[in-house]
Amino acid sequence: MHIPDGFLPAGVCAAGYAVTAASTWYSIRKINQKENFREDIPKASLLTAAFFVVSWIHIPVPPASVHLVLNGLLGAMLGYFAFPAILIGLFFQAVMFQHGGLTTLGVNAVIMGLPVILSYYIFRLRKVWRKDSRLTTGIFGFLAGFVGIAVSVVLFVVILLTNIPADIDVKTEQAAIYALALAHVPLIAIEGVFTALVTVFLQRVRPRLLEAV
C-alpha cells in the first residue's frame, strides 16, 4: 500500500514532504517536552525495528496470504514516536526493498503516518473508560488498529486514483475507488482483530509496553 516513484506529479510529492516535515516537527517538539526523552529513544528505535519485522508475519487468507501494516498498533504503543517510526520504516522499505519510493516518501508517510496519531488518541481513550480491563484494552486495540489502517486505505486510494491517470472517465474512476477500497476490507478487519489480540497479549505479559514511550 505504498505509492512507488514516478507515479505522482512533482507538486504532490513536494506537498507530501511538506506535510511530513510539519508532522515530524510537531512529533519531535512533543517528544522534546518529555522529561527523559533520551531514555525513550532506544526503546522507540528497537520497537520501530520490531514493528518492521513483525509486519513480515504473513496471515493466511486462502488462496493467498497478507502481511499486516500495523500502523494502528504502532500508534497505540509509540505515541508521539509513532510518526518518526513510520517515516523510518518507509525509508528502510524504499532503500532496502525499493518498496514505495524516495520521491513519494513524504506522501507515503502522510498515508501511513497521519492515521497513527489518530490511533494513539483512540487507544488513550481506554483510560477514560475502565482501567486495566482486558476487554476494554481489546476493544480500544481493535478500534486503534481498524481506524489506523482504514484511514490509510482511504488516503491511499484517493491520492493514487486522483493523481495517476490523465484522462480517466469519472464513472470508471469512481468504480475503481470503490473496488480498491472494498478489496482492502478483509485486511482492515484482520488488522483490527490482530491489534486487539496483541494489545491484550501485551497487557497480560508486559503492560508497561502499552504506556506509550
Place this chain on the structure above:
Amino acid sequence: MKLGFDEYVHLDSPLHRWDPRYKFIGLMVLIFAFSFVRDLRILPAMVVVTFAILIISRLPLSFIAARLRYPSFFLLVVVLVLPFISGHTVVMSIGPLDVRQEGLISVLLIATRFISILTIGLIIFSTASFLTSIKAMRALGLPAILTDMTLLAFRYLYEIGDDLQRMRTAMWLRGFQAKRLSIHGLGILSSLGGSVLVRSYERSEGVYKAMILRGYGHAGHTQDEFHACSRDIVGLALTLLVAAGFIIGGILYGHI
C-alpha cells in the same frame, strides 16, 4: 538474516568518491526533477542521464535489474490496466477492449520515470555505506532524534529478524502451521508478534544503559568527518544544472 545491503560500497568510482552530502543533495534534486517530466520528448534525455550516471557509478546492471524486479509488479498492474481505461483516442482493439493512446502515453511516462528514479535512488545508497549516508543526512540538518532512531533501528533490524525466524522455526517444530484464517491461528500469530515486541523492548533497556555508559546525551565536540573539495562542488553544480534542465523542460513542455 541479510538484506544484501552495502554490497558494492567497496567499488572505486567518481560516485563512490563524491562527498556523500553533495551526492545526496545533487541526486535527490535530480530525481525530483525527473518527476517534473510530463512530455515524451524529454524521456530520451532522462534515460541517457540515468544510464550515464549508472555507468559512472560502476554498479553492475544485474544488481539494478535484480533490485527492480520486486517493485516492477506494481508497474505491471498499471501497464495492464491504464491503456484500457485512460483516454478517448482508440488506437486498436483487442477483443472487446479498446487500447487508448492517452493511456499508452501515461504508461510510457510512468514506467520511464519509475525506472530512472529507482535507479538513481539505488545509486545514492549503494555507492556509500548506509552509516555514511545517514551521517551525511545528519550533517545536512536532519534532526538528531531521527538519525539516532534510524541508526539504532537499522543496527537491531537483523537481530530482531533472526529472533522472529527462530520463534517461527520453534512454532513449526511444535506443529503449528498457518494454513487457514481462524481466530485461534490469529491468536498464536499475535502472540508471536507480541513476543517479538516484548523481547525488543527488554533489549532496548540494556542498550540504553550501554549508551549512557558511553556518554550518550552529553554533547561533545563532534568533528565533521566530511571534507568537500572543488571536484565535489563541480559535481554538485553539474548535477543541479542537469536537474534544472529537466525542471524547465517539464514546465515548458507539460503541465505539472
